[in-house]
Amino acid sequence: MSDAPTRLDAARERRDNVVALIDGKVFDELPADLYIPPDALEVCLEAFEGPLDLLLYLIRRQNLDILDIEVAEVTEQYLRYIDLMKALKLDLAGEYLLMAAMLAEIKSRLLLPQPAAEDEEEDPRAELVRRLQEYERLKRAAENLDELPRQDRDLFGAHAGKPEWVKARVQPTVDLKELMVALAEVLRRADLHQTHAVQLEGLSVRERMSDILARVNAASGFVAFDALFDPREGRRGVVVTFLALLELAREALVDLVQNAPFSPIYVRPPQARETS
Amino acid sequence: MIDAHQAERIVEAALLAADGPVSILRLANLFTAEDLGERSAQTLVREALDALGRRTAGRGYELVRVASGFRFQVRQEFSPWVSRLFDERAPRYSRALLETLALIVYRQPVTRGDIEQVRGVAVSSSIMRTLSERGWIQAVGQRETPGRPTLFGTTRRFLDDFNLQSLDQLPPFEDLQSFVATHGEDAQAEPTPDETRPLAEVVQLPVGEQ
């Protein structure tokens, strides 16, 4: 099934009732004895999409109604085409032979005496007729589809040059929910009890611990204890800061130093100690 | 805050710069909270599209809506001139390919076996590959029968390329069931009213009209 233009052209010609092109000469009528010059036959056969297509062609040539096929007649013609194809040693697809067998079977069934029974036995042609009709519809649908305006053949997108731009490096965004789910997941895998114990101070205290640590380390010396409290934060802020300092001291992340009783308290980075 | 005229020109610029159709949502996302003030981005975009549709009336191009959004497109009446620009002609597709595509379009989801049954011949792999590479068909699943054959359907790209918003816009494929209906048990069944042509007429079409 190549897309060779000759075959396409042949298909198109056939639609216009032309049987064959031989040396550029148009034959628009089938010889009565169905003899077709071998060259033309080849062109014709290549234009068929399969046994259904060939059969449909034969029926249409005779101006017959699909619903009223003379199976004997059509089978005869079909087999003669097949024989010719064989004689010409054309590469004959198995489907053509299958169809020949099916036609022969239908023909023989039609020759059998009809049973008188009222059980409405299906007409042996019904299945063939159904397939031919559906194939014919498909052919028409395919033609319709081909006629629709199509991008790049009939339709062209309208574009203008893009302006210059700096490509932004887009950072992933994280939804708070994702963060929660990640934490819950990791904690489920870890020792929950221990985690709870650590968690007890609450987030505001943990946050304040980081703040204080950052300030103390930035000062790289002493920070006055008082300076870490911001009265504008109110009572709650003072408590949070106080708890944070206690926790930092407990975890030995800061040292609290006082030179003398009632003298100012200072916070400083911890001095290396010997761990006992 | 930007005004409606500015919004219209931004949408115009975006559609002209984009490589394909752009959805309203994607257009709406071009505007920042600062641009919008209290307005809805989508409303702003819709109004801009309306204005652009009116503006391109009678021009060499038009605003069209396809499955995946809006795009500017050269008016088809100018195709004869425009196509002279391109040396390479758009490919013509074989009947085998078009029939295969038509079956996938109208009967999706279908397997290769389904296609072979209707066409009466094997479906060549190169046709399926061409259709996939063109971005018109895709595997959409597997049928739960022995061998689990792949089911194929059409893509959004297919709709875009055929200038469609949905498959509904295609001409109808006469229903396969109508034959069964007229030849089965209830032989007198009427054709469904939405069929464009009664079956009998179709069958009696003279050969020349094919």
Added chain:
Amino acid sequence: MIDAHQAERIVEAALLAADGPVSILRLANLFTAEDLGERSAQTLVREALDALGRRTAGRGYELVRVASGFRFQVRQEFSPWVSRLFDERAPRYSRALLETLALIVYRQPVTRGDIEQVRGVAVSSSIMRTLSERGWIQAVGQRETPGRPTLFGTTRRFLDDFNLQSLDQLPPFEDLQSFVATHGEDAQAEPTPDETRPLAEVVQLPVGEQ
């Protein structure tokens, strides 16, 4: 014979359909003898280009002349909006990164060792670097234990990016199980009955009950 308006629209359509700049000669070749009558194709094209240049004044795009011909070009002033069309999709952060961030948020100040202890696997340097570069975590000190490991905490930028005034606004850890039950995919934990209880009370619960 086509009129000047028709010619203008054909040139417009051709420039919009072309992939790059189009020379006057190529544009002139679009017209047939029949289109032209007695007129010169190049004159027709030049007049069309003049008209198009005037028409696009103040629009989202403009007609520009470059070495190899004419093209329509989106105006540079719309670049900030148009460029958003082409921004790459943001990648997603790995679960390992999110878990690391979550632990830093909830247990700060922490060392990498602390995180590794809870997660049970080594924390990669690239995760810590990504979080630092993103401006979400910072070194806040060192723990005075052998090796003096760095302590990490979250930044103000972290709060800003997550739209928080303070970490207080995050659900307390105790609520997480119920949070996951309603938001997570694979949560099997039942909601705790005391999820709405204020933090202070939760603190007093014996650990074993949770």
